[in-house]
């Protein structure tokens with residue numbers, strides 16, 4: 001994750017703010033993505049993922065703070081073909097072949113990727129002669145990926161790239177993305193699928209209400225959110241004082257069971273044993289889902 005001194009980061013946000021009326025869609029984001037990283041931007045609907053990506057691509061300007069790609073303004077990096085993007089909005093699909101479309105886009109950049117290579121990387125070499133308006137959803141998405149690769153970018157930005165794809169198309173898409181990343185390129189993708197972030201990114205940025213609330217590997221996020229969950233049958237007893245026990249961070253009651261999120265499950269279990277609260281006791285590692293919920297609900301409480 002260390003970047004070479006003197007080399008500008010692929011992506012750099014410093015105190016970036018973007019508001020829509022009273023909504024602070026991006027609320028003071030500081031962020032560095034080093035070259036070669038694959039990073040997931042993970043958040044619920046409306047968390048600020050698309051707005052972050054719009055700022056990153058220079059489609060919208062921050063009201064405060066700065067955004068740079070490779071040390072220059074986003075528009076400049078985009079124009080130079082250093083950045084490829086796949087955005088959410090579906091554009092009208094032209095009646096041309098896949099090869100014609102990718103060639104046309106490649107022709108607009110100063111040093112494009114050879115078309116055959118873009119098609120190969122996107123896994124659609126065999127579709128080159130097919131009409132773009134007659135493809136399946138999964139195939140269309142990979143054509144869009146080839147279009148994003150056409151300028152031979154060092155950074156690719158994907159806004160919820162697999163949102164409408166079935167399992168097989170999704171797997172094929174990620175294979176292509178990883179082939180691109182293995183060449184030392186930088187990838188930033190947004191998603192609200194935790195598993196995708198965990199499986200395909202080196203690093204996960206959790207965004208909530210326009211702020212980065214966590215930044216790390218899936219494993220680091222799991223740990224940050226509270227290592228283990230300790231649960232037991234309440235068996236009629238109250239929950240008073242449970243959150244004050246050593247090692248306990250928070251409490252949730254599900255039916256007859258108490259769920260304690262802990263950062264020291266041993267201490268919590270000993271304390272529960274002293275209280276005699278051990279019926280049906282279980283200790284389980286927190287999942288990434290738990291981590292995500294804990295991270296995003298914690299911020300909700302503080303705003």
Ligand SMILES: Nc1ncnc2c1ncn2[C@@H]1O[C@H](COP(=O)(O)OP(=O)(O)OP(=O)(O)O)[C@@H](O)[C@H]1O
Nearest residue numbers: 020023025043044045046047048049050051052192
């Ligand atoms: N053009 C706009 N005009 C007004 N409000 C906007 C606009 N774009 C985004 N917002 C608001 O800014 C906030 C962040 O939206 P954004 O689209 O960035 O979130 P997101 O994480 O990409 O969500 P989703 O997963 O639903 O795409 C939301 O509250 C949204 O309603």
